[in-house]
Amino acid sequence: MSSSARSVNGASAPDANRWRALVFIALAQLMVVLDATIVNIALPSAQQDLGISDGNRQWVVTAYALAFGGLLLFGGRIADLWGRKRAFVIGLTGFAAASALGGAAQSGAMMFGARALQGVFGALLAPAALSLLAVMFTDAKERAKAFGIYGAIAGGGGAVGLILGGFLTEYLDWRWTFFVNVPFAIVAAAGAYFVIREPEGGRNRSPLDIPGVILSTLGLVSLVYGFTRAESDGWGDSVTIGLFIAAAVLLVSFVVTEARVKAPLLPLRVVTDRNRGGIYLSLGLAIIAMFGTFLFLTYYLQVVKGYSPVKTGFAFLPMVAGMITGSTQIGTRLMTRVPARLLMGPGFLVAGVGMFLFAQLEIGSSYTTLVLPALLLLGLGMGTAFMPAMSLATHGVQPRDAGVASAMVNTSQQVGGAIGTALLNTIASSATTSYIKDHIATAATKPQQQLVQLQGMVHGYASAIWVAVGILVLAALVAVTFVNAGRPGAGESSAMMDGIEGEVPVPVVAH
CATH class of the missing domain: 4.10.860 (DNA Excision Repair, Uvrb; Chain A)
Structure with a gap:
């Protein structure tokens, strides 16, 4: 009998190093999430230095997104085949090397290549990190805490990236937004190598x-x-x-x-399970709503309100605080007491209320009375919903499928991010264009014309954010309808076990 199976019966003790391992897994996750936003702040300076044209500028972001999003399932399967610890350490080492290459870039082509390489190693690293958590934390209460911390970092890291990106770009140089990954990766890889001990019997050695x-x-x-x-x-x-x-x-x-x-590569049992399918879909929808809004708020604060990059980053901090509170305090405390759908559904709705407040944005809107409460509600709702979603996405899955199940979480987030940015930007642009067309004739002087331009921009953002409100309501409906697993602390839900009789599940011990 494998050690995984023994732990189901409560015979073997959990890994003594699991909490130390969580520190290094969380650090790696923070690095990957930071990288998604930190580069956006540095992009104008990098573009100027490297002589990248406006038409090619998007490739700094796109090269990373394509490699990361396209290779995630493959990365998850490699983690199942090679072992998660090995995939995790290789992913970190490669990500550090690609970051150093990006920081040293002398041309646009070199920068695009470095970003694509970051995406390749990120696609190996991200599913390995999540599946390591899934196989190392077997007790329901501990699992809730571990995923609470992971969920808070996954959600809040993007905003931390804006602050760090602003500081590094404003006070040092844009190249440091790449170089900063190197110490992160070295510490996380060294720690993981010495501390993580992967449970036996979880490899998937079938041919690729x-x-x-x-x-x-x-x-x-x-x-x-x-x-x-x-x-x-x-x-x-x-x-x-x-x-x-x-x-x-x-x-x-x-x-x-x-x-x-x-x-x-992707056993269909991983996605056809009602709970996991509902989680992948609702997470993807929530990310669609969030990503576009991040972008709009960044532009609103910098272009309309005249905030510096550093001040913009700090303006996002209440959302990070809300996410950490929702994830580690609300989600973690309630996850073993109430069904996941009763955390996810209300969580997405609270985030929807925050988004509804954003839809009221005007040029003269106050940060304190409108933006701040909206950010707090968005963070609180997302943190509460993400935490059980991250945990349930790999809950009850066979150990040999843990990497692929984790990769599906990341894939739904990556694809959701790409859809959200494109969809909401397109809606905002067309609303802005039609607003300016309708109102520019009445603006006689140049200051009046500039005011109409700004009003058009804010009108466009508000129009797109209304769509984001609807998407979050839909995410809540999907979560409440499809996610029917009981309390993770109450033992394995029968729904979670559908179609996998006779297999060894990732253990979740009732207590």
């Missing part, structure tokens, strides 16, 4: 599903790039439409292939 790797990677890359192009070239652009058609054909082919092959 090459057709699945090719179809999923090309399908996800086409989908993410389709949304990226839609943002820059419009939804009616022939290449954009072609990419969406290609993505649909490739991803349908992938599902058909996975149903037929002996050792699939």
Whole structure:
């Protein structure tokens, strides 16, 4: 009998180093999440230094998103095959090397290559980190605490990236937004190497599903790039439409292939489980709503309110505080007492109320009376909802599928981020254009015209944020309807075990 199985019966003690391991896993997660926003602040300076054209500027963000989003499933499967600890350490080492290359970049091409490499190693690192947590924390209360910390970092790290990016760009140099990853990665990799002891019996040694790797990677890359192009070239652009058609054909082919092959890259049991399917979908929707709003608020504070990059970063801090409170205090304390859907549904609705406040934005809106309460509610709601979602996404899954199940969480977030940025930006742009067209004729002087331009911009943001409110309500409905697992502390839910009888689950010990 494997050690995983023994721990289900309560015979073997949990890993003594698990809390120390969590520190290094959390540090690695923080680095990956920071990287998603820290570079945005540094982008204007980097573009100027490296002579990158406006048309090619988006590739600094897109190269990373394509490699990361496209290779996540493959990275999760590699973690299951090689072992999560090994995948985690290799991912960290590669990410540090790619970051150093980006910081030393002398041309646009070198920068794009470094960002793509960061995405490749990030796709190996992110699922390995989440699946390590899934197999190391077996007691329900401890698991709740561990995922609470992880969820807070996953949610709040983006805003920390804005602060750090602002400081480094304003007071040092944009290159430090890359170099800062190197010490993070070295500490996390060294710590993981010496502290993490992966439980036995969780490897998936079946041969690699090459057709699945090719179809999923090309399908996800086409989908993410389709949304990226839609943002820059419009939804009616022939290449954009072609990419969406290609993505649909490739991803349908992938599902058909996975149903037929002996050792699939993504065993369909991972996503067809009602709970996990509901979690992936509701998380993806919530990220769609959040990502676009981050961008709008950054522009609103800097362009309309005239905040510096550092001040903008600090303005986001209440949301981080809300996320940490929602995740570690509300989510962790209630997760073993109430069903996950009763945390996720209300959590997304509270975030929706925060988003509703953002939809009231005007040029003269006060930070204290409107932006601050909106950020607190958004953070509190997201933190409360993310925490059980992160835990349940890998709860009850077979150890040999833990990496792939973790990769699906990251994939729903990556694809959600790409969709959110493109969709909400497009809505905002068209609303701004029509507002300016309708009102510019009445503006006689230059200051009046500038005011109309700013009013149009804020009107566009508010229009897009209304859509984000609707998306969050939909995320809450999906969570309440599909996620039917009972309290994780009450032992394995029968729904979680559907279709996996006779297999050894990742243990969650009732107490």
